Amino acid sequence: GQNIDQPTEMTATEGAIVQINCTYQTSGFNGLFWYQQHAGEAPTFLSYNVLDGLEEKGRFSSFLSRSKGYSYLLLKELQMKDSASYLCAFYNQGGKLIFGQGTELSVKP
Amino acid sequence: DTGVSQDPRHKITKRGQNVTFRCDPISEHNRLYWYRQTLGQGPEFLTYFQNEAQLEKSRLLSDRFSAERPKGSFSTLEIQRTEQGDSAMYLCASSHTGTVRPYEQYFGPGTRLTVT
Numbered sequence: 001g002q003n004i005d006q007p008t009e010m011t012a013t014e015g016a017i018v019q020i021n022c023t024y025q026t027s028g029f030n031g032l033f034w035y036q037q038h039a040g041e042a043p044t045f046l047s048y049n050v051l052d053g054l055e056e057k058g059r060f061s062s063f064l065s066r067s068k069g070y071s072y073l074l075l076k077e078l079q080m081k082d083s084a085s086y087l088c089a090f091y092n093q094g095g096k097l098i099f100g101q102g103t104e105l106s107v108k109p
Numbered sequence: 110d111t112g113v114s115q116d117p118r119h120k121i122t123k124r125g126q127n128v129t130f131r132c133d134p135i136s137e138h139n140r141l142y143w144y145r146q147t148l149g150q151g152p153e154f155l156t157y158f159q160n161e162a163q164l165e166k167s168r169l170l171s172d173r174f175s176a177e178r179p180k181g182s183f184s185t186l187e188i189q190r191t192e193q194g195d196s197a198m199y200l201c202a203s204s205h206t207g208t209v210r211p212y213e214q215y216f217g218p219g220t221r222l223t224v225t
Contacts, residue, residue: 031212042200042216043111043152087151091212096142096165099151 001027006088006100013079014109020073020103022088032064034073045050083107113217115201121223122191129187130220134203141184144200152200191224
């Protein structure tokens, strides 16, 4: 079967660093995505990992370990506007994205 | 550059009525996806097209749901005899398999359906 799991909610302080973990299980894997979704809006693309390792893009970094079925999204220098839901998703052989339930991140002053 | 657009943005209907949503993908994107999202959950795959061919349909999609992409450009999603459980955000996304990042999907703003 296939499934994907991430924490439901997290809280962090403005200016701090937060790591959002994601574990997945699937028989066909073609990459791991992270999307950001503000309330009432569409998901927007943050990162894509297909090989093991860390991908850095500005304040956001994403890590993948295919052998462990594990990824994380690292957000540095948190800003209030980073308060949103962060969706982990894997791309399977069938061509569709399988999403986790999303992690609701609240950034406090 | 126009992104993915969806119409209408909001739809309120009574139980038992039929509704139809439209999605216009990014120009020249050959793949088009439909997802459904309920509050507090991630998007759930419904179906996808490559050009005009419907390649996969979720087993979660009952016979009341049908999608088309007749000319390989815009797509419509119809729900017949709506039920309260159909209330959700319906998201459309598109991608292009011929690009460097063929797996990257761009989402539209969604159509929020409320069935009363």
